[in-house]
Amino acid sequence: MNGAKRRLLIFEQLKEAKSVEVKQLAKQYEVSPMTIRRDLSLFAKQGLVSLNYGGAILNEGSGVEASFSLKAAQAQSAKAAIAKEAARLVNEGETILLDCGTTTYEMAKYLSDKAITVITNSWKILQVLQNTPKIKVILAPGTYSRISQGAISSDTIRFIGEHHVDHVFMSTQGLDLAWGASVPDEMDANVKQALMKAGSHCILLADQNKFDQRYFARYAKIDEFDLVISDRQLEEAEEQALKQMRTGYLQVIVHSA
Structure with missing residues (x-):
């Protein structure tokens, strides 16, 4: 699975569950925790999530917008x-x-x-x-x-x-x-x-x-x-x-x- 597809699926999980954990995602997608942290960091730069030590929490404000891709x-x-x-x-x-x-x-x-x-x-x-x-x-x-x-x-x-x-x-x-x-x-x-x-x-x-x-x-x-x-x-x-x-x-x- 390529990175773009993985990030889309992670974002869908975030919208449904409101939060995700790095370890669980790394195991689910068979990639390293560092790869998942990079994915979540991209979301954070867009203002979509707030990062914490073990994962990320979805930001649901009315001023939040995902990237075009x-x-x-x-x-x-x-x-x-x-x-x-x-x-x-x-x-x-x-x-x-x-x-x-x-x-x-x-x-x-x-x-x-x-x-x-x-x-x-x-x-x-x-x-x-x-x-x-x-x-x-x-x-x-x-x-x-x-x-x-x-x-x-x-x-x-x-x-x-x-x-x-x-x-x-x-x-x-x-x-x-x-x-x-x-x-x-x-x-x-x-x-x-x-x-x-x-x-x-x-x-x-x-x-x-x-x-x-x-x-x-x-x-x-x-x-x-x-x-x-x-x-x-x-x-x-x-x-x-x-x-x-x-x-x-x-x-x-x-x-x-």
Whole structure:
């Protein structure tokens, strides 16, 4: 098992058990205690855990956010299904905005055959689209965020405010149907608000793990989205609430491998 896969599994254990022990993890994954301590130290640098002598404790504050690579490894099948469905909404000749996020990153992979213009503040999305001859890519400027792996600053907001597009595809860290979409970082929320204002239509991509979660900075209420695409099966009350808000909902079916 490679290190990235091991760290993902450890993080899943942390979310469930709230704490882990170095000796137990070393035995479970058949690696040295030093290797596990390095894994936990990486989580600590991101603010995800607090280290103690024998292991680590999960930090669960609303301002905590995992790295892009760690988030990308979670719910991969669901994100791919959501991304594929979202890409079908894009027509030839359109201009779209792609937010920083692991699901919008997946979506970029399904756009290569379309003659479109893509504006994004995500450097990861740029890497996907840089060699696609049909697509004109415009990278928004701004201060680089290691967590989001894209430009997130006041310069980004100013640049986005000077453009208008057909569709905006948004990501989120948390989604609460009563409260809205939220992220841990306030500047990230401000950038996302600018992105949403730049489009004729705004679509939110959110796997079911994002639901019933609230983070520090809310950037939109649910009725500000024209459509939500997710793998979550809504309860009847949730469906009725979305209908009253006139926000569309598209559930994708995720097939296990």
